[in-house]
Amino acid sequence: MARRKKWTRKRILLTIRKLHEAGEDLTVQNVQRLGLGGMVGAVYKDPALGSWKEVLEAAGIDLNTIGGRRRKWTPTRVLDExxxxxxxxxDLSHRAVRQERQYLVVAAVEFFGSWEDALRAAGLDYDEIRKQETWTKAKILRRIRELAAAGEDLSYGAITQNHSPLAAAAGNRRHFGSWGEAIEAAGIKYDEVRRHREPWDRERIIATIRELHARGEDLITTNIRKLGYRTMEYAARRQGHFGSWRGAIEAAGLDFDEVTRLDKAGRRKRHPKVRLRRVKPAPEEQQGEEDLRERKAS
Incomplete structure (x- = not known):
């Protein structure tokens, strides 16, 4: 059984600063409500830490902002987050979100009863989310090569932002120990990845969109990201390029609603169901069927 991490002065101050940056109310009552009663208790048990007020001051918090700075959690805010x-x-798995945004999970449970119910209320497939991807060295290398072929930015910063599960798996000691080592193992020079990256300029974006369209790909953003072109999509949205994904599609000479399969109301088009119409047999065929039925009956 893992030992609980001790609430040291350093850990307490770091946690308080994180809460403050997240816009949380730093009153004792609210901090306890967030599930950090152990931290509050540690402050009052250790004479060296003084009082809650002194700890806040030590963390560099303006006491005049306490109690009035909080962005209140609401069901709408939970779903938005x-x-x-x-x-x-x-990653939207319970474990990952609890590590990164503990207070989001706390609020989700408070309003929806569980993290699973909050995800379902947000219109997401919980069964898909909770499936934990099993990473192997071979799978990591294959994914890196796929991203490289798609022109993705393979720098560590971009990968942690756009493909965080892959970055975490590559950095695992059981695999490569670092993102740089994984890149090298995939046959790519990491120094080149960091220094020389082909930019997504207007011409390259337009050419890639046309190429994907010619291949029959659905150009809606969720599919573009799934194909590994998240960086291109972000570049297309920049004001210096097209300002939006629609703008990029139209600059490529394509009808946005058609290639993203949206109807006029902005909803996903459904493929029409094909109905098979019963064809009336020719008179001679009909007579033959009747003769066959009579023979079977006799």
Whole structure:
């Protein structure tokens, strides 16, 4: 059984600063409500730490902001935060979110009863999310090569932002120990990845969109990201390029609603169901069927 991490002065100050940056109310009552009662208790048990007020001051917090700075958690805010993580391609498993955004999980459970119910309320498939991807060395290398072939930015910063599960798996000691080592093992020079990256300029974006369209790919953003072109999509949205994904599609000479399969109301088009119409047999065929039925009956 893993030992609990001790609430040291350094850990307490770091946690308080993180809460402050997240816009949380730093009153004792709210910090306890967030599930950090152990930290509050540690402050009052250790005479060297003084009082809660003294600890806040030591963390560099302006006491005049306490109690009035909090962004209140609401069901809407919880769903918005979930959607932001989903759109950013971040891991939405309970374990990952609890490590990165503990207070989001606490609020989700408070309003929806469980993290699973909060995800379902956000319109996400919980069964898909909870499937933990099993990474092997071979799978990591294959994925790196796929991203390289798609023109993705393979720098560590871009990968942690756009493909965090891959970055974490590559950095695992059981695999490569670092992202740089994984890149080298894939036959790519990491120094080249860091220094020389082909930019997604307007011409390259347009050419890639046309190429994907010619291959029959659905150009809606979720599919573009799935194909490994997240960096291109982000570049297309920049004001210096097209300002939006729609703008990039139209600059490539394509009809946005058609290639993303949206109807006029902005909803996903459904493929029409094919109905098979019963064809009436020719008179001679019909007579033959009747003769066959009579023979079977006799």
């Amino acid at each position: 979930i959607h932001k993580r989903h759109q950013g391609g971040k």
